[in-house]
Amino acid sequence: xxxxxxxxxxxxxxxxxxxxxxxxxxxxxxxxxxxxxxxxxxxxxxxxxxxxxxxxxxxxxxxxxxxxxxxxxxxxxxxxxxxxxxxxxxxxxxxxxxxxxxxxxxxx
Amino acid sequence: xxxxxxxxxxxxxxxxxxxxxxxxxxxxxxxxxxxxxxxxxxxxxxxxxxxxxxxxxxxxxxxxxxxxxxxxxxxxxxxxxxxxxxxxxxxxxxxxxxxxxxxxxxxxxxxxxxxxxxxxxxxxxxxxxxxxxxxxxxxxxxxxxxxxxxxxxxxxxxxxxxxxxxxx
Numbered sequence: 001x002x003x004x005x006x007x008x009x010x011x012x013x014x015x016x017x018x019x020x021x022x023x024x025x026x027x028x029x030x031x032x033x034x035x036x037x038x039x040x041x042x043x044x045x046x047x048x049x050x051x052x053x054x055x056x057x058x059x060x061x062x063x064x065x066x067x068x069x070x071x072x073x074x075x076x077x078x079x080x081x082x083x084x085x086x087x088x089x090x091x092x093x094x095x096x097x098x099x100x101x102x103x104x105x106x107x108x
Numbered sequence: 109x110x111x112x113x114x115x116x117x118x119x120x121x122x123x124x125x126x127x128x129x130x131x132x133x134x135x136x137x138x139x140x141x142x143x144x145x146x147x148x149x150x151x152x153x154x155x156x157x158x159x160x161x162x163x164x165x166x167x168x169x170x171x172x173x174x175x176x177x178x179x180x181x182x183x184x185x186x187x188x189x190x191x192x193x194x195x196x197x198x199x200x201x202x203x204x205x206x207x208x209x210x211x212x213x214x215x216x217x218x219x220x221x222x223x224x225x226x227x228x229x230x231x232x233x234x235x236x237x238x239x240x241x242x243x244x245x246x247x248x249x250x251x252x253x254x255x256x257x258x259x260x261x262x263x264x265x266x267x268x269x270x271x272x273x274x275x276x
Binding site for chain 2: 011096
């Protein structure tokens with residue numbers, strides 16, 4: 001069964017977070033990325049694959065080389081969801097303030 | 109109302125956890141009731157114009173609350189909360205999952221932990237929400253914004269009808 005990768009899963013891994021930090025600074029080839037880590041090239045390539053699947057990383061061909069760079073839009077999307085969630089929670093709590101103050105008035 | 113009440117909202121994306129702290133200008137037992145009694149929860153949990161209705165609630169460990177967020181058009185989004193730990197007026201934990209109207213849960217859900225404390229008549233509530241996936245967070249938002257979007261598109265249609273009438 002195909003499991004759709006999600007963004008939280010992608011950034012939960014320390015190696016993948018390190019890869020994101022690396023390529024945030026500049027686009028890199030898979031070999032250049034692998035050289036930064038003390039793991040096998042295959043392991044790094046698996047991490048890159050997961051990052052690509054959830055669209056945090058985009059690939060671009062330059063001549064014979066593939067360069068990976070960060071997908072800033074996807075990162076922004078995450079922040080947007082979080083901001084919306086925060087606003088909903090704020091709204092709920094403002095409504096709760098009203099409920100609490102109504103109950104307190106009734107008690108008096 | 110005093111505006112000095114604390115509201116703190118942070119997200120640890122890597123730990124998939126949301127941390128929320130909020131103070132309320134009420135004593136602990138009242139705030140505890142507002143978070144644990146269905147008849148009070150239904151009064152504030154749904155962001156207007158949505159409403160919340162609870163089909164049943166059994167507030168004990170292993171017990172559940174089965175409820176829906178209802179859009180102004182009457183569309184229902186059901187969810188189940190299962191209470192996993194309760195320390196009266198101090199802490200409760202629950203597992204929250206979306207469900208269909210027949211109470212079949214859609215997993216994974218999220219784990220909620222609420223801690224209550226009171227100081228000088230102000231009650232502080234600290235909430236941590238652990239989500240197994242960000243997609244779930246996206247779905248929570250979809251559920252909430254659906255109602256608003258529908259109201260807006262109705263308004264757009266109404267405005268379009270009115271302005272076309274004016275022209276003819």
